[in-house]
Each structure stands twice: as structure tokens, then as C-alpha cells.
Amino acid sequence: MDFSFGAEDEELRARARAWLTEHLxxxxxxxxxxxxxxxxxxxxxxxxxxxxxLGRGGWIGxxxxxxxxxxxxxxxLSLTGQVVWAEEYAALRAPGRVGHIGxxxxxxxxxxxxxxxxxxxxxxxxxxxxxxxxxxxxEPGAGSDLAGIRTTAVRDAADGLFRVTGQKIWTxxxxxxxxxxxxxxxxxxxxxHHGLSFLLVRMDQxxxxxxxxxxxxxxxxxxxxxxxxxxxxxxxxxxxxxxxTVAMGLLALERGVSxxxxxxxxxxxxxxxxxxxxxxxxxxxxxxxxxxxxxxxxGSGPGPGDPVLHERxxxxxxxxxxxxxxxLRTLGTAADPGAPSVAKLLWGGWHRRLGELAVAVRGAAAxxxxxxWAPGLPxxxxxxxxxxxxxxxxxxxxxxxxxxxxxxxxxxxxxxLPKEPR
Numbered sequence: 001m002d003f004s005f006g007a008e009d010e011e012l013r014a015r016a017r018a019w020l021t022e023h024l025x026x027x028x029x030x031x032x033x034x035x036x037x038x039x040x041x042x043x044x045x046x047x048x049x050x051x052x053x054l055g056r057g058g059w060i061g062x063x064x065x066x067x068x069x070x071x072x073x074x075x076x077l078s079l080t081g082q083v084v085w086a087e088e089y090a091a092l093r094a095p096g097r098v099g100h101i102g103x104x105x106x107x108x109x110x111x112x113x114x115x116x117x118x119x120x121x122x123x124x125x126x127x128x129x130x131x132x133x134x135x136x137x138x139e140p141g142a143g144s145d146l147a148g149i150r151t152t153a154v155r156d157a158a159d160g161l162f163r164v165t166g167q168k169i170w171t172x173x174x175x176x177x178x179x180x181x182x183x184x185x186x187x188x189x190x191x192x193h194h195g196l197s198f199l200l201v202r203m204d205q206x207x208x209x210x211x212x213x214x215x216x217x218x219x220x221x222x223x224x225x226x227x228x229x230x231x232x233x234x235x236x237x238x239x240x241x242x243x244x245t246v247a248m249g250l251l252a253l254e255r256g257v258s259x260x261x262x263x264x265x266x267x268x269x270x271x272x273x274x275x276x277x278x279x280x281x282x283x284x285x286x287x288x289x290x291x292x293x294x295x296x297x298x299g300s301g302p303g304p305g306d307p308v309l310h311e312r313x314x315x316x317x318x319x320x321x322x323x324x325x326x327x328l329r330t331l332g333t334a335a336d337p338g339a340p341s342v343a344k345l346l347w348g349g350w351h352r353r354l355g356e357l358a359v360a361v362r363g364a365a366a367x368x369x370x371x372x373w374a375p376g377l378p379x380x381x382x383x384x385x386x387x388x389x390x391x392x393x394x395x396x397x398x399x400x401x402x403x404x405x406x407x408x409x410x411x412x413x414x415x416x417l418p419k420e421p422r
Contacts, residue, residue, distance in 0.1 A: 183197075259327045
């Protein structure tokens with residue numbers, strides 16, 4: 001297959017690089033590289049300002065499939081154009097996006113299932129980078145099994161608004177988001193995927209919405225618990241009781257260009273691990289790869305002489321290339337119920353193995369505790385990049401739908417195998 005880019009794409013590449021170079025100055029230059037996996041808590045204020053900068057430049061919502069008369073101030077790019085933008089964005093290490101949930105998940109869902117009024121109300125704020133969103137799906141007793149949610153919403157007869165009560169968990173960006181899309185049970189007595197609604201809830205409701213950070217073993221708190229106590233929701237996307245259809249449609253959007261963007265970040269992480277591998281066992285005059293993490297000293301780790309590590313790193317590189325080609329191959333194809341699950345299985349396992357390699361190439365040095373840590377300091381201050389990567393990636397095969405659930409989806413919805421006994 002031909003995975004090359006055309007002349008128009010290369011012209012766009014030059015324009016995108018020029019715009020990014022011109023605007024990644026001052027505080028934005030200081031934020032380069034902030035906000036990656038496991039570090040979503042870093043520099044939120046400056047990254048939020050950067051989101052508005054992207055909005056003013058028209059770089060948000062490039063792939064929204066809106067009607068010809070619906071304009072939200074954003075550039076409309078082809079699929080390959082979106083890939084070009086993502087590649088340039090990653091190459092310059094621009095700040096991690098805080099608006100990706102609204103742009104890549106909620107907005108396409110509103111375009112597919114929302115009313116014209118809902119699109120006109122919410123899409124402009126996302127396109128301008130002014131309104132941030134988080135996702136209210138998982139619950140303590142309903143993570144991968146989304147149909148088991150217990151959060152309820154009751155419509156108030158007096159004003160027609162929903163009152164949402166319940167708990168969500170593992171909610172990224174909940175402390176900074178303005179809105180949350182919440183899957184809640186609106187039909188009393190309903191079970192499983194029946195009687196659910198996809199509601200839009202404003203987060204700034206003191207006494208009704210309570211966000212509590214979840215401290216992880218890495219010392220950071222990217223995820224949160226969110227408690228709703230009669231929180232007001234005015235909007236049900238797709239109509240009351242149709243939440244399961246809307247929720248599944250949203251999950252099917254976690255593919256395509258967004259997967260390629262993620263892989264660009266993976267490539268940068270792999271480059272750092274390769275650099276650490278070379279430096280850990282290198283001769284004194286050997287230079288590490290670009291962006292390599294500093295090594296404790298020549299000969300301190302397994303290094304390039306270890307054939308097992310060498311084979312694992314080569315395999316890791318080859319698998320990443322294969323994932324990229326597969327994502328490019330599936331761009332623009334008709335919706336495939338198994339595609340998101342296949343992509344999740346591929347990248348979840350790959351990233352977790354990369355975390356294991358990140359500490360393996362360091363040898364015994366990687367098992368040392370935080371050298372700079374002292375009582376009263378945040379634990380994460382003493383962790384190096386390889387240790388952070390290892391700790392964070394332990395969750396990759398669980399969040400966003402566990403590997404077991406993804407395999408069930410592929411078996412039942414794609415291969416037509418009998419469903420698991422419940």
C-alpha cells in the first residue's frame with residue numbers, strides 16, 4: 001500500500017511547522033514536552049492557555065464532519081492532513097493537549113447524535129479552546145463492564161432538568177474540566193444497557209459535584225473520583241433512554257487519527273529508551289541517541305551487548321511500525337465494530353512492554369528508590385523518566401477497557417462466537 005503524502009500535504013506540513021515555531025515561544029516554549037502519559041498534571045494552566053492559542057489559529061476540530069453551513073472557526077483538513085499536523089506537533093514537542101476529550105470524543109458524538117441546538121451550544125467553545133471536558137463512564141463497580149453502572153438521573157417535574165446522583169472513577173482532567181459527559185440510568189428498575197441516558201453536566205456546581213484526586217503509586221494524581229449529589233443536567237444527547245447507543249458510538253471514535261497521534265508519542269518514548277540502552281553499556285566515547293535519558297555511567301547497565309534486550313528492542317520498534325501502518329490502512333474506512341478493540345489490544349500491550357524495557361535497560365540502577373526524595377516532598381520528584389514510564393504503563397491493559405473485555409468484543413461482535421455465560 002502507498003503510505004506516502006502528496007504535494008498538498010507537504011505544503012501543509014511547512015505551514016504547520018511555521019505556525020507552531022512562531023507560536024511556541026515564551027511560556028509555551030517552557031511547556032514543551034509537558035503533559036504526556038503519566039504527567040497530565042503538569043503545567044495545566046499554561047496548557048489551557050495554549051489550547052486557546054490553538055483555537056485562535058483554527059487548529060482544533062480539523063476532522064469534524066459538520067455540514068457545509070456549520071462553521072466553528074476551525075480548519076477542515078483531510079485525513080492525511082490531520083496526520084501531517086499531528087506529526088509536526090509531536091516533532092516540536094508541543095504541550096500535551098488538555099482539550100482532546102472534547103475535541104476527539106464529545107464533538108464527533110454531538111455531530112453524530114446531538115441536536116442542532118446542542119451542536120451550536122457546545123462545539124464553538126471546544127473549537128475556541130475555551131471549554132474543557134472530561135468523561136464520566138467508569139464506576140467502582142462498573143469499569144470495563146459499562147452496562148453495570150449505578151449512577152442515576154431523575155427528571156425534575158418542576159423544571160424538566162435531570163438531577164444526577166452517583167459516583168464516577170478514573171476520570172482524567174476532572175479537576176480542570178468545565179463539563180463532563182455522564183452515562184447515567186434514567187429509567188428506574190432498568191438493567192444492563194437499557195434505560196441509560198448520555199447527559200451533559202457542568203462541573204462547577206458547588207455542593208453537587210465533588211472531585212477527589214486518586215494518588216497513584218508513582219506519586220502523581222492524573223485520575224480522579226467524581227461524586228454527584230443532585231447535580232443538574234439539562235441535556236440528554238440522542239434523547240432520553242438512548243444513552244447506550246450514544247456511548248458505544250463515542251467509544252468507536254477512539255481510533256484513526258487519534259491513534260496515530262498517540263503512536264507519535266510512543267515513538268519519542270521508544271527513542272529515549274533506546275538512548276538509555278546505548279548509554280547504559282556504552283564505551284566511554286559512545287554517544288547516546290537523541291533525547292536519551294542520562295545514564296548512571298558507562299557499563300552500568302546491560303547495554304548493547306545483551307542479545308536478549310537487543311531482540312526485545314528490535315521487536316518493539318517493528319511492532320510500532322506495524323501499528324502505524326495498520327492505523328493508516330484503516331483511516332477513512334467504514335465503521336468496524338472490532339477496530340477500536342484491536343487497536344486497544346495492540347497499543348496497550350505494546351506500551352506496557354515498553355515500560356518494562358525502560359527499566360530493564362537500566363539494570364540494577366532502575367530498582368533504586370527516588371534519589372532526591374525526602375519526607376514532605378512529592379514522591380514523583382525523585383523518579384526518573386524510565387521509572388515513571390514503567391509505573392504508569394502497568395495500567396495500560398486495564399484502563400479504557402481491559403484486554404479481557406476487548407477480546408470478548410472481538411469474539412462476540414466480529415467473529416460471532418457464543419457470548420460468555422453471565
